[in-house]
Amino acid sequence: MTVSTELAARLYRLMWEVRTFELIAADRYREGDLPGFIHLSLGQEACAVGACAALGAGDFITSTHRGHGHCLAKGADPRLMMAELFAKSAGYGKGRGGSMHIADVAMGVLGANGIVGQSLGLGTGAALSLQIRKEPHCVVAFFGEGASGTGIAHEAMNMAAIWKLPIVFFCEANRYAELSPYAVHVSVERIADRAAAYGFPGVTVDGEDVLAVHAAVTEAAERARAGGGPTLIEARTYRWHGHYEGDPQVYKTQAERDTGTDFDPILRFERQGAGGLPADALSGLRVEAEARIREAAEWAAGLQSPPASAIGEDVYAG
Numbered sequence: 383m384t385v386s387t388e389l390a391a392r393l394y395r396l397m398w399e400v401r402t403f404e405l406i407a408a409d410r411y412r413e414g415d416l417p418g419f420i421h422l423s424l425g426q427e428a429c430a431v432g433a434c435a436a437l438g439a440g441d442f443i444t445s446t447h448r449g450h451g452h453c454l455a456k457g458a459d460p461r462l463m464m465a466e467l468f469a470k471s472a473g474y475g476k477g478r479g480g481s482m483h484i485a486d487v488a489m490g491v492l493g494a495n496g497i498v499g500q501s502l503g504l505g506t507g508a509a510l511s512l513q514i515r516k517e518p519h520c521v522v523a524f525f526g527e528g529a530s531g532t533g534i535a536h537e538a539m540n541m542a543a544i545w546k547l548p549i550v551f552f553c554e555a556n557r558y559a560e561l562s563p564y565a566v567h568v569s570v571e572r573i574a575d576r577a578a579a580y581g582f583p584g585v586t587v588d589g590e591d592v593l594a595v596h597a598a599v600t601e602a603a604e605r606a607r608a609g610g611g612p613t614l615i616e617a618r619t620y621r622w623h624g625h626y627e628g629d630p631q632v633y634k635t636q637a638e639r640d641t642g643t644d645f646d647p648i649l650r651f652e653r654q655g656a657g658g659l660p661a662d663a664l665s666g667l668r669v670e671a672e673a674r675i676r677e678a679a680e681w682a683a684g685l686q687s688p689p690a691s692a693i694g695e696d697v698y699a700g
C-alpha cells in the first residue's frame with residue numbers, strides 16, 4: 383500500500399505519542415500518583431491512530447473507558463489529558479472525571495465513556511445531528527467486542543441504518559471483554575458479519591496494521607459523508623495489559639503473558655517499510671513524540687492539587 387511521507391510520519395509519531403502516554407500513565411499509576419482506575423490500550427495504537435488519521439477537523443469521535451489513544455489521535459492536548467489523570471484542576475474535567483471522562487468538543491472528541499456501549503448511542507446521536515444540520519462530516523464510534531453485545535449497540539446500528547446516518551462503527555476486538563475471552567461472550571466468529579443483519583457493509587481488518595485500518599476507515603468515512611450510511615469495521619487487535627492497571631490477568635496463560643507484546647503495531651509498521659521513511663527520520667519522530675508526552679506528564683505532575691475545600695464546587699448549579 384502506498385502512503386505519502388507526510389501521512390507515514392504522522393501515523394508513526396502519533397503511535398509513539400499514544401504508546402508513551404500509556405507507558406508513563408502505567409508507571410505513575412503504579413507509583414500511586416493517579417487516583418481511580420485506568421484502562422490502557424497498549425498494543426491497540428494502530429486502531430486509534432489509523433482511524434483518526436482518516437478524519438478531518440469537522441468529524442467527530444465517541445470513545446470508551448479505554449480512550450487515551452482515541453483522544454490523542456483526534457487531537458486532544460496531552461497536557462490537559464495528563465492533568466486530568468493526575469486529578470489536577472487544569473485537566474479536561476477539572477480533574478474530577480479522570481481517565482474515563484476526557485472530552486474535547488472543539489477537537490471533535492465527544493468523550494471517553496465509562497458506560498459500555500454508550501459510544502454507539504452518543505455517536506449515532508451526533509451523526510443524526512450532522513445529518514439534520516446538513517454538515518458534510520461523519521462520526522467514528524469506537525467500542526469493544528464486549529460492547530457489541532449490548533442492547534444499545536443493536537439499537538444504534540439499526541437506527542443508523544434506517545436513517546443512513548454518517549457514522550462508522552469501529553469495533554476494536556482486542557480478544558477480551560474485562561476478564562472474558564472473545565468466544566465466551568460473542569456468538570459469531572466475526573463481529574463484522576453482524577452488519578449484514580442491519581443491511582450495511584461489515585469489514586474485518588488487521589488491527590495491527592495501521593495502513594489497513596487507515597484505508598478501511600477512509601473508505602467508510604467517505605461513504606458516510608456522501609450519504610451512503612454506516613459501515614461496521616472490526617479491527618482484530620490485542621490488549622497487552624490487563625482490563626485495568628493492576629489486573630493480575632489470571633485468565634491469560636503464562637505463555638500468552640510472555641508473548642503478548644509480539645503483537646506490536648509500531649514494529650509492524652517499521653517492518654512494512656514505514657511508508658518509505660528512513661531510519662533516522664523514524665528515530666527523530668519517536669524522540670519528538672516521547673519528548674512531547676514526557677513534558678506533558680512532568681507539567682501535570684508539577685501542578686498544585688486542588689484544595690479539599692473545592693470538593694463541593696460544580697456539584698450543584700448556582
Ligand SMILES: Cc1ncc(C[n+]2csc(CCOP(=O)(O)OP(=O)(O)O)c2C)c(N)n1
Pocket residue numbers: 446447448496497498499525526527528529530556558559560625
Ligand atoms: C453498561 C456497563 N456494563 C458493565 C460495565 C463494566 N465493564 C467495564 S469494561 C467492560 C468490558 C468491556 O469490554 P469491551 O467492550 O470489549 O472493551 P475493552 O475493555 O475490551 O476495551 C465491562 C463489562 C460498564 N462499565 N458499563
